[in-house]
Amino acid sequence: MQNRTYTAEAEPGDEVTVAGWVHEIRDLGGIAFLILRDATGKIQVKFEKDEMDEDLVETGLGVSRESVVSVSGAVEEEPRAPTGVEITPESLEVLAPADPELPLDPSGKVDAEISTRLDNRTLDLRKEEVQAIFEIRAEILRAVREYFREVDCTEITTPKIVATGTEGGTELFPITYFGQEAFMNQSPQLFKQLMVGSNLERVFEIGPIFRAEEHNTPRHLNEATMIDFESAFIDHHEAMDVCEGTLKAAYQAVAENCEAQLSLLGYDDFEPLDESFPRLTYEEAIERVNATGEVDEQLVWGDDLSTEAEKALGEDIGSHYFVTDWPSEIKPFYIQDHDDDPDLSKGFDLMHPRMELVSGGQREHRYENLVAGFEQQGLDPEQFDYYTKMFRYGMPPHAGWAYGVERVVMTMLGLENIREAVLFPRDRQRLSP
Amino acid sequence: MQNRTYTAEAEPGDEVTVAGWVHEIRDLGGIAFLILRDATGKIQVKFEKDEMDEDLVETGLGVSRESVVSVSGAVEEEPRAPTGVEITPESLEVLAPADPELPLDPSGKVDAEISTRLDNRTLDLRKEEVQAIFEIRAEILRAVREYFREVDCTEITTPKIVATGTEGGTELFPITYFGQEAFMNQSPQLFKQLMVGSNLERVFEIGPIFRAEEHNTPRHLNEATMIDFESAFIDHHEAMDVCEGTLKAAYQAVAENCEAQLSLLGYDDFEPLDESFPRLTYEEAIERVNATGEVDEQLVWGDDLSTEAEKALGEDIGSHYFVTDWPSEIKPFYIQDHDDDPDLSKGFDLMHPRMELVSGGQREHRYENLVAGFEQQGLDPEQFDYYTKMFRYGMPPHAGWAYGVERVVMTMLGLENIREAVLFPRDRQRLSP
Incomplete structure (x- = not known):
């Protein structure tokens, strides 16, 4: 027209x-x-x-x-x-013409269960507050990509059909690929690392990842959109700077360009993230959790942060924050350990007060250490030969991270269920539409 | 550092x-x-x-x-x-340190087979002319997204794990999804159509698609990156305008921002696409093919354009061009036919002189016609109920198209093999890295 x-x-x-x-x-x-x-x-x-x-x-x-x-x-x-x-x-x-009987009321006057809404997403998205969520999501993606380009990143696309998973055989969806066994990729991790060893040096990717996790919770998805960053010649501290930068750019852009959408969602006082994100070591974090008195069982060194602990710490800190220097044994093989203390890794997480957003770290770039790390975690390095062998030809020190855009949308807008941040979510029960 | x-x-x-x-x-x-x-x-x-x-x-x-x-x-x-x-x-x-024996010479002094190059992509991408291809690819994606936003599109992400394929059971990779049969999606087609029926109205998506085609040719991939556009309240002519706009924006951006990369690839005289793309009807196209005298067998109405015919026509026209008004029976069920001539569809293709780039068209938005179309093509409309039922609740007239970014990179840069435009291509033989 x-x-x-x-x-x-x-x-x-x-x-x-x-x-x-x-x-x-x-x-x-x-x-x-x-x-x-x-x-x-x-x-x-x-x-x-x-x-x-x-x-x-x-x-x-x-x-x-x-x-x-x-x-x-x-x-x-x-x-x-x-x-x-x-x-x-x-x-x-x-x-x-529309049938007079609608399976969902787009005026929003009649409440609907999330399941009915997702079955009828076309009608659900005729509600302006639902529309607003997805317009904000698009603005977040735009702002993050723009930030990446400002810090010299090249956009890449890595394969979603792979022969081996990033972290071994668990949580993978198997595919039949012309008679061969293959999997849907659970993370671009290994591929983006291969690219920082090339002339591209500094890369980002925004694309789907697939996790066959059995969880069915308001914060887990089996298919999500991941924002991945990886760069040569930086350490985990600089990776955290870039991570903080992308999130601040996203909040800033939404504050500037999505006033109408925020207002529809009840955010007339939406604030960009101006303050630096506090950076706590894992040791400081567990001490602080224990000091809140909000957890049933005191944490000891080596424990992962439970949902309860994350909640207590998030309420105590009240803003986004990083947790650094995690115990090596609860971080994956590709995270580098401190040379002077191999029990301590250079991995970090970025937390929103409500939940974990980001996992990242300095990567192990030394061939021998990397292969030893595979073996320590019970993985067969031979299966990952396409990856490890490139570490023999000049792999620079590098660091990176990844976060799911759905959790950013969810925490930014205070959504109760992560499914509200996905057009057509995939979970254990839901495969259609 | x-x-x-x-x-x-x-x-x-x-x-x-x-x-x-x-x-x-x-x-x-x-x-x-x-x-x-x-x-x-x-x-x-x-x-x-x-x-x-x-x-x-x-x-x-x-x-x-x-x-x-x-x-x-x-x-x-x-x-x-x-x-x-x-x-x-x-x-x-x-x-x-790097091993003195390298599987590939990044200085480019020693030629390597494409297969060796893909096995060692990290080293291959240390050649500046290979790096240039992927920097240009990233610039194309940036420019196309910017153009989409200028014409009021919202970026969406649709699921890659689906219960049914867009065009039935052929050419799909099967997945085991928590014990259920599922597939990797071959196109966002049905999902983007569901979104133009919502308040979003006008959407784009850039993401992976998966096709279990048996072809193993220099121009086919089993996993590709698709640029999808769909809009309510437009017809196929306006969809072609947007399509032409995105490609021109991409060429313009590459001409302006990738001078060094173009020069490395031997394009010191790279020209943006300034002229309008000619629009031929299918009937005009086959007449013109026959008139070239370059095809062994004369085309008759109803024939698809063979590779040979595309080549003859491409050489004759010498620029990008659209072919419109295709026979209905060689276009999919979701393409609308002309009301005054049901044998003629409102589908179009965009051709580069070397090959087809884009498929698009005005869509069938009327419930009864859509369901009849399914049956005509031997598909069971019940299986697509999640899609067809939304057409009963006010689905506006709409049109759209999709093209693979790899073919744009390939034709823009004169690459011989589409695998040169993908970091880690997937084909019948290649599943790793």
């Missing part, structure tokens, strides 16, 4: 054609209103029954809610209309 | 630390040079043997090619050096 005008751009005095969904019809007797909704908002269409063509009135007021119509006519100021303007229609065309 | 300087930024008079790979060592007797390479270029490091610390000379000149080193010292002008400057080292550290 070459000449279609968005409702938000219809100005008094214009002759326009608008098109969208029938949000509501209010019939007051001699006068009636059709509220038409499109991606940009809503506009009132006025029907003065006695003064207008009978067929036009009949079609316009007889159409069912959520049908798609286009309306042509003059835009006039009307202070009593919801947006201050209204259209007096000269013509109206029904482009796609 | 907080204070590392890229070689391209080392200016005479600076004291710098540079880090990278040992590209070459030239020993002339009393004087010797180490050429150090990083992501931005190369720099000469000078060793005057009699005037410098013996250990420093021994380490610097004893290191094997492709080892990773960092060098600190003063930058001086030196007209005879390849970049006009050189470093006199005060210290040199070997960060990662």
